[in-house]
Amino acid sequence: MLYYSSMNENPNHIAAPLLEMIASDRITYSCEVKTLGEAKIPSPIRRHDFVEEGRRVLLTGDMELLEAWESRLGHKPSFERAGPHEMIFHDPAWTRVGIVTAGGLCPGLNNVIKGLVEILSADYGIRTIYGIRYGYAGLSPECGYAPIPLDVDSVDTIHELGGTILGSSRGHQPTEVVVDTLERMNINILFCIGGDGSLRCAHDIALEALRRMLSISVVGIPKTIDNDLHFVGRSFGFETAVAEATPVIRNAHIEARGAHHGIGLVKLMGRDSGFIAAYASMANPVVNFCLIPEIDFEIDGPSGLLAALERRFSYGKDHAVIVVAEGAGQRFFSGAEERDASGNVLKKDIGDYLKRRITEHFRQKNFDHTVKYFDPSYTIRSVPARGTDAIRCYMLARNAVHAAMAGRTDCVVGSVAPELYTLVPIALATINRQKLSLAGDLWRCVMDATGQERLFDPAAKPAVPIR
Numbered sequence: 001m002l003y004y005s006s007m008n009e010n011p012n013h014i015a016a017p018l019l020e021m022i023a024s025d026r027i028t029y030s031c032e033v034k035t036l037g038e039a040k041i042p043s044p045i046r047r048h049d050f051v052e053e054g055r056r057v058l059l060t061g062d063m064e065l066l067e068a069w070e071s072r073l074g075h076k077p078s079f080e081r082a083g084p085h086e087m088i089f090h091d092p093a094w095t096r097v098g099i100v101t102a103g104g105l106c107p108g109l110n111n112v113i114k115g116l117v118e119i120l121s122a123d124y125g126i127r128t129i130y131g132i133r134y135g136y137a138g139l140s141p142e143c144g145y146a147p148i149p150l151d152v153d154s155v156d157t158i159h160e161l162g163g164t165i166l167g168s169s170r171g172h173q174p175t176e177v178v179v180d181t182l183e184r185m186n187i188n189i190l191f192c193i194g195g196d197g198s199l200r201c202a203h204d205i206a207l208e209a210l211r212r213m214l215s216i217s218v219v220g221i222p223k224t225i226d227n228d229l230h231f232v233g234r235s236f237g238f239e240t241a242v243a244e245a246t247p248v249i250r251n252a253h254i255e256a257r258g259a260h261h262g263i264g265l266v267k268l269m270g271r272d273s274g275f276i277a278a279y280a281s282m283a284n285p286v287v288n289f290c291l292i293p294e295i296d297f298e299i300d301g302p303s304g305l306l307a308a309l310e311r312r313f314s315y316g317k318d319h320a321v322i323v324v325a326e327g328a329g330q331r332f333f334s335g336a337e338e339r340d341a342s343g344n345v346l347k348k349d350i351g352d353y354l355k356r357r358i359t360e361h362f363r364q365k366n367f368d369h370t371v372k373y374f375d376p377s378y379t380i381r382s383v384p385a386r387g388t389d390a391i392r393c394y395m396l397a398r399n400a401v402h403a404a405m406a407g408r409t410d411c412v413v414g415s416v417a418p419e420l421y422t423l424v425p426i427a428l429a430t431i432n433r434q435k436l437s438l439a440g441d442l443w444r445c446v447m448d449a450t451g452q453e454r455l456f457d458p459a460a461k462p463a464v465p466i467r
Helices: 012-023 063-073 109-124 136-139 175-184 196-210 237-259 274-283 305-314 351-365 377-381 387-405 441-450 452-456
Strands: 003-006 057-058 078-081 097-101 128-132 191-195 217-222 261-268 289-290 319-325 370-374 411-417 420-425
Touching: 057 109, 063 377, 078 274, 097 109, 097 136, 109 128, 109 191, 109 387, 136 175, 136 196, 175 196, 175 274, 191 196, 191 387, 196 217, 217 387, 237 261, 237 274, 237 319, 237 377, 237 387, 261 274, 261 351, 261 377, 274 319, 274 441, 289 305, 289 441, 289 452, 305 319, 305 351, 305 452, 319 351, 351 370, 387 420, 441 452
Parallel strands: 003 057, 097 128, 097 191, 191 217, 217 411, 261 319, 261 370, 289 319
Antiparallel strands: 057 078, 078 420, 411 420
Protein backbone atom coordinates (compact mmCIF):
# COMPACT_ATOMS: atom_id res chain seq x y z
CA MET A 1 0.00 0.00 0.00
CA LEU A 2 1.44 3.34 -1.02
CA TYR A 3 0.91 6.39 1.12
CA TYR A 4 1.63 9.80 -0.35
CA SER A 5 3.76 12.29 1.56
CA SER A 6 3.23 15.97 0.86
CA MET A 7 6.86 16.61 1.79
CA ASN A 8 5.80 19.84 3.44
CA GLU A 9 8.82 19.98 5.77
CA ASN A 10 11.22 20.76 2.97
CA PRO A 11 10.56 19.14 -0.41
CA ASN A 12 14.04 20.02 -1.69
CA HIS A 13 15.57 17.61 0.83
CA ILE A 14 13.99 14.74 -1.10
CA ALA A 15 13.36 15.98 -4.63
CA ALA A 16 16.84 17.45 -5.20
CA PRO A 17 18.82 14.28 -4.39
CA LEU A 18 16.34 12.16 -6.34
CA LEU A 19 16.77 14.37 -9.39
CA GLU A 20 20.56 14.35 -8.99
CA MET A 21 20.73 10.56 -8.83
CA ILE A 22 18.45 10.14 -11.81
CA ALA A 23 20.45 12.65 -13.89
CA SER A 24 23.87 11.23 -12.97
CA ASP A 25 22.92 7.56 -13.41
CA ARG A 26 23.69 6.78 -9.77
CA ILE A 27 20.47 5.07 -8.71
CA THR A 28 22.21 1.94 -7.43
CA TYR A 29 20.70 1.48 -3.97
CA SER A 30 17.41 -0.16 -3.14
CA CYS A 31 14.71 1.56 -1.09
CA GLU A 32 13.89 -1.78 0.55
CA VAL A 33 14.89 -2.34 4.18
CA LYS A 34 16.40 -5.70 5.14
CA THR A 35 14.40 -8.02 7.40
CA LEU A 36 15.89 -10.75 9.58
CA GLY A 37 13.03 -13.16 9.00
CA GLU A 38 9.33 -13.75 9.35
CA ALA A 39 7.68 -12.03 12.31
CA LYS A 40 5.79 -14.74 14.21
CA ILE A 41 5.44 -13.37 17.73
CA PRO A 42 2.33 -11.38 18.70
CA SER A 43 3.25 -7.87 19.84
CA PRO A 44 2.71 -7.20 23.55
CA ILE A 45 1.41 -3.72 22.65
CA ARG A 46 -2.34 -3.43 23.14
CA ARG A 47 -4.95 -0.94 21.97
CA HIS A 48 -2.83 0.46 19.17
CA ASP A 49 -3.21 1.05 15.45
CA PHE A 50 -0.52 -1.15 13.96
CA VAL A 51 1.27 -0.41 10.70
CA GLU A 52 0.07 -2.65 7.91
CA GLU A 53 2.76 -4.87 6.42
CA GLY A 54 3.79 -3.51 3.05
CA ARG A 55 2.58 0.02 3.71
CA ARG A 56 4.91 2.49 2.03
CA VAL A 57 5.32 6.25 1.65
CA LEU A 58 5.97 7.98 -1.68
CA LEU A 59 8.92 10.32 -1.41
CA THR A 60 7.70 13.10 -3.65
CA GLY A 61 4.59 14.40 -5.34
CA ASP A 62 6.55 15.57 -8.37
CA MET A 63 5.20 13.51 -11.27
CA GLU A 64 8.28 14.07 -13.41
CA LEU A 65 10.53 12.59 -10.73
CA LEU A 66 8.16 9.71 -10.08
CA GLU A 67 7.98 8.83 -13.78
CA ALA A 68 11.75 9.17 -14.27
CA TRP A 69 12.47 6.88 -11.33
CA GLU A 70 9.83 4.33 -12.36
CA SER A 71 11.06 4.24 -15.96
CA ARG A 72 14.58 3.48 -14.76
CA LEU A 73 13.90 1.00 -11.96
CA GLY A 74 10.38 -0.19 -12.61
CA HIS A 75 8.88 1.09 -9.38
CA LYS A 76 8.05 4.37 -7.70
CA PRO A 77 10.47 5.76 -5.07
CA SER A 78 9.03 4.93 -1.66
CA PHE A 79 10.09 3.86 1.81
CA GLU A 80 8.51 1.56 4.35
CA ARG A 81 6.20 3.29 6.80
CA ALA A 82 7.60 3.16 10.34
CA GLY A 83 5.57 2.21 13.38
CA PRO A 84 4.55 -0.70 15.61
CA HIS A 85 3.75 -4.07 14.03
CA GLU A 86 1.11 -6.54 15.15
CA MET A 87 3.58 -9.41 14.77
CA ILE A 88 7.21 -8.99 15.83
CA PHE A 89 10.42 -10.90 15.21
CA HIS A 90 12.34 -10.62 18.51
CA ASP A 91 10.98 -12.27 21.63
CA PRO A 92 10.91 -9.54 24.30
CA ALA A 93 11.69 -12.07 27.04
CA TRP A 94 14.99 -12.95 25.36
CA THR A 95 15.92 -9.58 23.94
CA ARG A 96 19.12 -7.82 25.00
CA VAL A 97 19.71 -4.30 23.69
CA GLY A 98 22.78 -2.12 23.17
CA ILE A 99 22.68 1.66 22.63
CA VAL A 100 25.69 3.53 21.24
CA THR A 101 26.24 7.26 20.61
CA ALA A 102 29.11 8.05 18.25
CA GLY A 103 30.70 11.07 16.61
CA GLY A 104 30.44 14.68 17.77
CA LEU A 105 27.99 15.92 20.38
CA CYS A 106 24.58 17.16 19.34
CA PRO A 107 21.51 18.50 21.15
CA GLY A 108 19.06 15.68 21.87
CA LEU A 109 21.35 12.69 22.35
CA ASN A 110 20.09 12.09 25.88
CA ASN A 111 16.50 12.57 24.72
CA VAL A 112 16.95 9.74 22.21
CA ILE A 113 18.57 7.48 24.82
CA LYS A 114 15.70 8.19 27.22
CA GLY A 115 13.12 7.52 24.50
CA LEU A 116 14.71 4.20 23.51
CA VAL A 117 14.83 2.95 27.09
CA GLU A 118 11.30 4.03 27.93
CA ILE A 119 9.69 2.58 24.78
CA LEU A 120 11.63 -0.69 25.13
CA SER A 121 10.50 -0.96 28.74
CA ALA A 122 6.92 0.31 28.53
CA ASP A 123 5.83 -1.21 25.20
CA TYR A 124 7.81 -4.44 25.15
CA GLY A 125 8.80 -5.11 28.76
CA ILE A 126 12.49 -5.42 27.90
CA ARG A 127 14.73 -5.17 30.95
CA THR A 128 18.24 -5.90 29.65
CA ILE A 129 19.43 -2.65 28.08
CA TYR A 130 23.10 -1.67 27.92
CA GLY A 131 24.48 1.78 27.26
CA ILE A 132 27.73 1.33 25.33
CA ARG A 133 30.41 3.71 26.58
CA TYR A 134 32.32 6.13 24.33
CA GLY A 135 30.97 5.21 20.94
CA TYR A 136 32.02 2.09 19.07
CA ALA A 137 35.15 1.94 21.22
CA GLY A 138 32.88 0.53 23.92
CA LEU A 139 32.35 -2.56 21.76
CA SER A 140 36.08 -3.28 21.53
CA PRO A 141 37.57 -5.31 24.42
CA GLU A 142 40.91 -3.56 23.91
CA CYS A 143 39.45 -0.28 25.13
CA GLY A 144 38.13 -1.78 28.35
CA TYR A 145 34.96 0.34 28.68
CA ALA A 146 32.30 -1.44 30.71
CA PRO A 147 28.71 -0.95 29.52
CA ILE A 148 26.15 0.85 31.68
CA PRO A 149 22.90 -0.93 32.57
CA LEU A 150 20.00 1.37 31.70
CA ASP A 151 16.45 1.45 33.00
CA VAL A 152 13.63 4.00 33.25
CA ASP A 153 14.91 5.30 36.58
CA SER A 154 18.48 5.87 35.38
CA VAL A 155 17.30 7.88 32.37
CA ASP A 156 14.52 9.78 34.18
CA THR A 157 15.99 13.29 33.93
CA ILE A 158 18.82 12.93 31.42
CA HIS A 159 16.88 14.91 28.81
CA GLU A 160 17.64 18.01 30.88
CA LEU A 161 21.36 17.58 30.21
CA GLY A 162 23.35 18.36 27.09
CA GLY A 163 25.74 15.86 25.57
CA THR A 164 25.35 12.13 26.14
CA ILE A 165 25.47 10.18 29.41
CA LEU A 166 27.18 7.37 27.48
CA GLY A 167 30.05 9.46 26.16
CA SER A 168 31.09 9.46 22.54
CA SER A 169 34.16 9.09 20.37
CA ARG A 170 35.24 9.31 16.78
CA GLY A 171 37.01 6.62 14.84
CA HIS A 172 36.27 3.14 13.61
CA GLN A 173 36.67 -0.18 15.38
CA PRO A 174 37.19 -3.42 13.45
CA THR A 175 33.76 -4.59 12.35
CA GLU A 176 34.58 -8.22 13.12
CA VAL A 177 35.55 -7.30 16.69
CA VAL A 178 32.35 -5.32 17.21
CA VAL A 179 30.17 -8.19 15.99
CA ASP A 180 32.17 -10.63 18.12
CA THR A 181 31.29 -8.50 21.15
CA LEU A 182 27.60 -8.36 20.25
CA GLU A 183 27.54 -12.13 19.78
CA ARG A 184 29.42 -12.77 23.03
CA MET A 185 27.07 -10.50 25.00
CA ASN A 186 24.00 -12.04 23.29
CA ILE A 187 22.87 -8.57 22.15
CA ASN A 188 20.26 -8.97 19.43
CA ILE A 189 19.34 -5.30 18.97
CA LEU A 190 21.86 -2.46 18.51
CA PHE A 191 20.74 1.15 18.24
CA CYS A 192 23.35 3.41 16.65
CA ILE A 193 22.80 7.13 17.23
CA GLY A 194 25.10 8.96 14.85
CA GLY A 195 25.72 10.87 11.66
CA ASP A 196 27.18 9.96 8.29
CA GLY A 197 30.34 8.20 9.50
CA SER A 198 28.70 6.50 12.48
CA LEU A 199 25.87 5.17 10.32
CA ARG A 200 28.35 3.80 7.80
CA CYS A 201 29.87 1.82 10.69
CA ALA A 202 26.38 0.62 11.61
CA HIS A 203 25.87 -0.50 8.00
CA ASP A 204 29.10 -2.55 8.12
CA ILE A 205 28.05 -4.11 11.45
CA ALA A 206 24.64 -5.06 10.05
CA LEU A 207 26.17 -6.67 6.96
CA GLU A 208 28.71 -8.61 9.00
CA ALA A 209 25.98 -9.90 11.32
CA LEU A 210 23.92 -10.98 8.32
CA ARG A 211 26.96 -12.69 6.81
CA ARG A 212 27.33 -14.70 10.01
CA MET A 213 23.59 -15.45 9.94
CA LEU A 214 23.10 -13.73 13.30
CA SER A 215 19.65 -12.40 14.14
CA ILE A 216 20.83 -8.95 15.19
CA SER A 217 18.81 -5.86 14.30
CA VAL A 218 20.99 -2.80 13.70
CA VAL A 219 18.89 0.37 13.55
CA GLY A 220 20.17 3.94 13.25
CA ILE A 221 18.82 7.22 14.58
CA PRO A 222 20.03 10.17 12.46
CA LYS A 223 22.25 12.46 14.53
CA THR A 224 23.85 15.14 12.42
CA ILE A 225 23.62 18.72 13.57
CA ASP A 226 24.53 19.81 10.01
CA ASN A 227 21.37 18.16 8.65
CA ASP A 228 23.39 16.55 5.85
CA LEU A 229 21.85 13.05 5.62
CA HIS A 230 19.65 12.14 2.67
CA PHE A 231 16.02 11.02 2.84
CA VAL A 232 15.57 11.37 6.61
CA GLY A 233 13.99 14.82 6.67
CA ARG A 234 15.31 17.06 9.41
CA SER A 235 17.77 15.30 11.73
CA PHE A 236 17.45 15.88 15.45
CA GLY A 237 19.55 18.65 16.99
CA PHE A 238 19.31 20.86 13.91
CA GLU A 239 16.34 22.92 15.08
CA THR A 240 17.96 23.51 18.47
CA ALA A 241 21.20 24.56 16.78
CA VAL A 242 19.35 27.16 14.72
CA ALA A 243 17.54 28.42 17.82
CA GLU A 244 20.76 28.61 19.86
CA ALA A 245 22.42 30.62 17.09
CA THR A 246 19.79 33.33 17.51
CA PRO A 247 21.20 35.07 20.62
CA VAL A 248 24.73 34.87 19.15
CA ILE A 249 23.64 36.60 15.94
CA ARG A 250 21.63 39.12 17.94
CA ASN A 251 24.68 39.94 20.07
CA ALA A 252 26.87 40.19 16.98
CA HIS A 253 24.38 42.68 15.54
CA ILE A 254 24.41 44.71 18.76
CA GLU A 255 28.21 44.76 18.81
CA ALA A 256 28.33 45.78 15.15
CA ARG A 257 25.87 48.63 15.65
CA GLY A 258 27.77 49.76 18.74
CA ALA A 259 30.72 50.96 16.67
CA HIS A 260 31.10 53.10 13.57
CA HIS A 261 31.49 50.69 10.66
CA GLY A 262 31.22 47.78 13.07
CA ILE A 263 31.31 44.27 11.65
CA GLY A 264 29.87 41.30 13.56
CA LEU A 265 31.29 38.00 12.31
CA VAL A 266 29.68 34.72 13.43
CA LYS A 267 31.00 31.25 12.54
CA LEU A 268 28.43 28.45 12.75
CA MET A 269 28.71 24.72 12.24
CA GLY A 270 28.43 23.21 8.78
CA ARG A 271 31.42 21.27 7.52
CA ASP A 272 30.10 20.44 4.07
CA SER A 273 26.55 21.77 4.11
CA GLY A 274 25.30 25.25 4.95
CA PHE A 275 21.86 24.47 6.37
CA ILE A 276 22.48 25.87 9.87
CA ALA A 277 23.96 29.11 8.54
CA ALA A 278 21.15 29.49 5.99
CA TYR A 279 18.29 28.81 8.40
CA ALA A 280 19.86 30.95 11.15
CA SER A 281 20.25 33.83 8.70
CA MET A 282 16.60 33.60 7.68
CA ALA A 283 15.46 33.30 11.29
CA ASN A 284 17.50 36.40 12.18
CA PRO A 285 17.10 38.87 9.33
CA VAL A 286 19.80 41.19 10.66
CA VAL A 287 22.37 39.13 8.73
CA ASN A 288 23.82 40.90 5.69
CA PHE A 289 26.11 38.16 4.37
CA CYS A 290 25.63 34.37 4.61
CA LEU A 291 28.62 32.33 3.39
CA ILE A 292 28.26 28.55 3.07
CA PRO A 293 30.34 25.66 1.67
CA GLU A 294 28.07 25.35 -1.37
CA ILE A 295 28.95 28.81 -2.75
CA ASP A 296 32.32 29.56 -4.31
CA PHE A 297 32.60 33.14 -3.07
CA GLU A 298 35.55 35.48 -3.60
CA ILE A 299 37.28 37.64 -1.00
CA ASP A 300 39.29 39.94 -3.24
CA GLY A 301 38.35 41.70 -6.47
CA PRO A 302 35.29 43.74 -7.45
CA SER A 303 32.93 40.81 -6.77
CA GLY A 304 34.61 39.77 -3.53
CA LEU A 305 33.48 40.03 0.09
CA LEU A 306 35.77 42.96 0.89
CA ALA A 307 34.41 45.03 -2.00
CA ALA A 308 30.86 44.05 -1.00
CA LEU A 309 31.49 45.34 2.53
CA GLU A 310 32.85 48.59 1.12
CA ARG A 311 29.81 48.85 -1.12
CA ARG A 312 27.46 48.41 1.84
CA PHE A 313 29.21 51.17 3.78
CA SER A 314 29.21 53.43 0.73
CA TYR A 315 25.41 53.10 0.59
CA GLY A 316 25.25 54.79 3.97
CA LYS A 317 25.10 51.78 6.26
CA ASP A 318 27.31 51.94 9.35
CA HIS A 319 27.47 48.24 10.28
CA ALA A 320 27.38 44.70 8.83
CA VAL A 321 26.72 41.18 10.13
CA ILE A 322 28.36 38.17 8.50
CA VAL A 323 27.42 34.53 9.17
CA VAL A 324 29.85 31.93 7.82
CA ALA A 325 29.64 28.14 7.96
CA GLU A 326 32.80 26.41 9.19
CA GLY A 327 33.35 24.60 5.89
CA ALA A 328 33.03 27.67 3.68
CA GLY A 329 35.99 29.17 1.81
CA GLN A 330 38.36 26.26 2.34
CA ARG A 331 40.01 26.89 -1.02
CA PHE A 332 41.66 29.97 0.48
CA PHE A 333 43.88 27.73 2.63
CA SER A 334 47.01 25.87 1.60
CA GLY A 335 48.80 22.98 3.26
CA ALA A 336 48.21 19.28 3.63
CA GLU A 337 44.71 17.99 4.26
CA GLU A 338 44.14 16.63 7.75
CA ARG A 339 41.40 14.29 8.94
CA ASP A 340 39.90 13.40 12.29
CA ALA A 341 39.59 9.86 13.67
CA SER A 342 36.32 9.34 11.77
CA GLY A 343 37.89 10.30 8.45
CA ASN A 344 36.24 13.73 8.23
CA VAL A 345 38.38 16.46 6.68
CA LEU A 346 39.41 18.93 9.38
CA LYS A 347 38.37 22.37 8.24
CA LYS A 348 40.67 25.36 8.57
CA ASP A 349 39.32 28.27 10.64
CA ILE A 350 37.50 30.38 8.07
CA GLY A 351 36.18 32.70 10.79
CA ASP A 352 39.60 33.71 12.03
CA TYR A 353 40.81 34.01 8.43
CA LEU A 354 37.97 36.37 7.49
CA LYS A 355 38.51 38.46 10.61
CA ARG A 356 42.19 38.87 9.74
CA ARG A 357 41.58 39.65 6.05
CA ILE A 358 38.82 42.19 6.76
CA THR A 359 40.92 43.91 9.42
CA GLU A 360 44.00 44.09 7.18
CA HIS A 361 41.98 45.37 4.22
CA PHE A 362 40.35 48.28 6.01
CA ARG A 363 43.52 49.19 7.92
CA GLN A 364 45.39 49.54 4.64
CA LYS A 365 42.67 51.92 3.47
CA ASN A 366 42.76 53.86 6.77
CA PHE A 367 39.06 53.11 7.03
CA ASP A 368 37.60 53.39 10.53
CA HIS A 369 36.13 50.00 11.49
CA THR A 370 35.98 47.25 14.09
CA VAL A 371 35.46 43.49 13.78
CA LYS A 372 33.93 41.36 16.56
CA TYR A 373 34.28 37.61 16.02
CA PHE A 374 31.92 35.04 17.59
CA ASP A 375 32.53 31.26 17.48
CA PRO A 376 29.75 29.50 19.45
CA SER A 377 30.23 26.03 17.90
CA TYR A 378 30.85 23.96 21.04
CA THR A 379 28.36 25.99 23.05
CA ILE A 380 25.60 25.27 20.56
CA ARG A 381 26.21 21.56 20.15
CA SER A 382 26.40 20.82 23.88
CA VAL A 383 23.01 22.22 24.95
CA PRO A 384 19.87 20.09 25.56
CA ALA A 385 17.31 19.77 22.79
CA ARG A 386 14.54 22.37 22.84
CA GLY A 387 10.82 22.35 22.05
CA THR A 388 9.74 20.39 19.02
CA ASP A 389 13.32 19.16 18.55
CA ALA A 390 12.97 17.21 21.81
CA ILE A 391 9.68 15.76 20.55
CA ARG A 392 11.39 14.69 17.34
CA CYS A 393 14.05 12.87 19.36
CA TYR A 394 11.41 10.85 21.18
CA MET A 395 9.49 10.03 18.02
CA LEU A 396 12.64 8.90 16.22
CA ALA A 397 13.51 6.69 19.19
CA ARG A 398 10.00 5.25 19.33
CA ASN A 399 9.99 4.28 15.66
CA ALA A 400 13.50 2.86 15.90
CA VAL A 401 12.34 0.52 18.68
CA HIS A 402 9.33 -0.66 16.68
CA ALA A 403 11.49 -1.27 13.60
CA ALA A 404 14.06 -3.28 15.55
CA MET A 405 11.46 -5.42 17.32
CA ALA A 406 9.87 -6.20 13.93
CA GLY A 407 13.22 -7.58 12.76
CA ARG A 408 14.28 -4.72 10.51
CA THR A 409 18.03 -4.11 10.19
CA ASP A 410 20.58 -1.97 8.34
CA CYS A 411 18.17 0.97 8.36
CA VAL A 412 17.79 4.46 9.80
CA VAL A 413 14.58 6.16 10.90
CA GLY A 414 13.57 9.27 9.00
CA SER A 415 10.57 11.54 8.71
CA VAL A 416 9.29 12.81 5.40
CA ALA A 417 6.58 15.00 6.92
CA PRO A 418 5.38 15.87 10.43
CA GLU A 419 4.20 12.71 12.21
CA LEU A 420 5.04 10.58 9.19
CA TYR A 421 8.09 8.41 9.81
CA THR A 422 9.80 5.99 7.47
CA LEU A 423 12.62 3.42 7.41
CA VAL A 424 15.50 4.24 5.08
CA PRO A 425 18.32 1.85 4.11
CA ILE A 426 21.53 3.20 5.64
CA ALA A 427 23.39 2.89 2.34
CA LEU A 428 20.90 5.25 0.70
CA ALA A 429 20.87 7.77 3.56
CA THR A 430 24.67 7.98 3.47
CA ILE A 431 25.15 7.86 -0.31
CA ASN A 432 26.86 11.27 -0.01
CA ARG A 433 26.53 14.46 2.01
CA GLN A 434 23.29 16.33 1.47
CA LYS A 435 23.94 19.81 0.13
CA LEU A 436 21.88 22.97 0.09
CA SER A 437 20.54 23.59 -3.40
CA LEU A 438 21.55 27.03 -4.67
CA ALA A 439 18.67 26.87 -7.15
CA GLY A 440 16.06 26.10 -4.51
CA ASP A 441 13.65 28.24 -2.53
CA LEU A 442 15.72 28.05 0.67
CA TRP A 443 18.75 29.82 -0.81
CA ARG A 444 16.51 32.28 -2.65
CA CYS A 445 14.97 33.18 0.71
CA VAL A 446 18.45 33.73 2.15
CA MET A 447 19.28 36.05 -0.74
CA ASP A 448 16.10 38.00 -0.14
CA ALA A 449 16.62 38.19 3.62
CA THR A 450 20.27 39.32 3.46
CA GLY A 451 20.31 41.36 0.24
CA GLN A 452 23.86 40.10 -0.34
CA GLU A 453 23.29 39.28 -4.00
CA ARG A 454 23.24 42.98 -4.94
CA LEU A 455 26.16 43.78 -2.65
CA PHE A 456 28.38 41.19 -4.36
CA ASP A 457 27.49 42.57 -7.80
CA PRO A 458 29.63 45.62 -8.70
CA ALA A 459 27.19 46.58 -11.47
CA ALA A 460 24.08 46.50 -9.26
CA LYS A 461 22.51 49.66 -7.96
CA PRO A 462 20.57 49.88 -4.72
CA ALA A 463 17.14 50.04 -6.36
CA VAL A 464 15.60 49.64 -2.93
CA PRO A 465 17.15 50.73 0.36
CA ILE A 466 19.84 48.43 1.68
CA ARG A 467 18.83 47.01 5.04
